[in-house]
Amino acid sequence: MTTAADTERRTERTMEKVFEIYIRTTPERLWEAITDTEMRSKYTFGTRIHTEWTPGARVEVGHPRTDGPLSEGEILEVDPPRRLVQTMRALWSDDVKAEGFSRITWEIQAISVDSCRLTVIHDQLREGANDELYGGWPMILSGLKTLLETGELLTTPGSLMYDS
Amino acid sequence: MPAMKDDDDRVFKALADPTRRFLLDRLFRRDGRTLTELESELEMTRFGVMKHLRVLEGAGLVVTRKSGREKLHFLNPVPIRLIHDRWIDKYTERRVSALVDLKTELEEGSA
Numbered sequence: 001m002t003t004a005a006d007t008e009r010r011t012e013r014t015m016e017k018v019f020e021i022y023i024r025t026t027p028e029r030l031w032e033a034i035t036d037t038e039m040r041s042k043y044t045f046g047t048r049i050h051t052e053w054t055p056g057a058r059v060e061v062g063h064p065r066t067d068g069p070l071s072e073g074e075i076l077e078v079d080p081p082r083r084l085v086q087t088m089r090a091l092w093s094d095d096v097k098a099e100g101f102s103r104i105t106w107e108i109q110a111i112s113v114d115s116c117r118l119t120v121i122h123d124q125l126r127e128g129a130n131d132e133l134y135g136g137w138p139m140i141l142s143g144l145k146t147l148l149e150t151g152e153l154l155t156t157p158g159s160l161m162y163d164s
Numbered sequence: 165m166p167a168m169k170d171d172d173d174r175v176f177k178a179l180a181d182p183t184r185r186f187l188l189d190r191l192f193r194r195d196g197r198t199l200t201e202l203e204s205e206l207e208m209t210r211f212g213v214m215k216h217l218r219v220l221e222g223a224g225l226v227v228t229r230k231s232g233r234e235k236l237h238f239l240n241p242v243p244i245r246l247i248h249d250r251w252i253d254k255y256t257e258r259r260v261s262a263l264v265d266l267k268t269e270l271e272e273g274s275a
């Protein structure tokens with residue numbers, strides 16, 4: 001029998017996903033690639049992020065070819081070029097909308113004069129949450145690495161998502 | 165670029181072992197596990213599991229984070245994506261374009 005307490009416990013359980021990548025670049029350039037709308041759109045499938053990048057500021061992500069925002073959230077912490085924290089609520093379908101807010105933390109650590117480790121922690125996700133919420137990170141980070149190391153764009157299924 | 169080749173080598177070597185693939189599958193099902201939890205599902209000594217986890221960490225396929233006094237292990241799928249973008253995409257694309265070329269050639273030949 002499922003009691004109300006069980007249901008509550010289940011909805012309260014969260015999970016955390018961790019994504020890590022090494023990129024040959026400086027923390028400053030990496031920070032710029034994450035917070036500059038133009039650069040960011042190149043490896044986030046053409047989406048455009050709008051925010052003031054200050055704690056408490058609203059975040060809205062859209063795409064020129066879709067109606068309305070794809071996600072929304074709030075900036076929680078800004079510590080350039082080291083740490084950026086924001087909340088995110090996906091809006092691209094009713095399914096993901098129902099998942100509510102999760103949290104995304106970007107951590108940049110210089111590991112040599114010309115290399116950084118970038119860690120993206122996506123947490124406060126519901127246990128068993130829709131994997132559309134976090135499944136795109138490997139593609140995004142791979143594209144970010146390619147952009148910073150070669151200046152080129154990486155063609156991925158994601159980058160073609162809104163093209164046709 | 166030799167550095168990149170070393171990274172790929174480590175990923176391929178880490179994946180070339182059934183125990184390590186089993187550990188990755190366990191983490192895929194549920195992330196953020198302690199060594200004790202992972203060890204309980206394998207017929208292997210704690211030391212053996214630690215050794216495998218170290219290889220996975222060295223390849224970047226497993227990332228650890230401290231949570232209080234516990235060390236939690238997370239699956240990091242990014243290196244697999246990098247290999248995919250570097251290798252798999254290239255060859256599947258070529259195969260598709262080879263088929264397209266063949267089709268064009270056959271159709272033109274029959275015309």
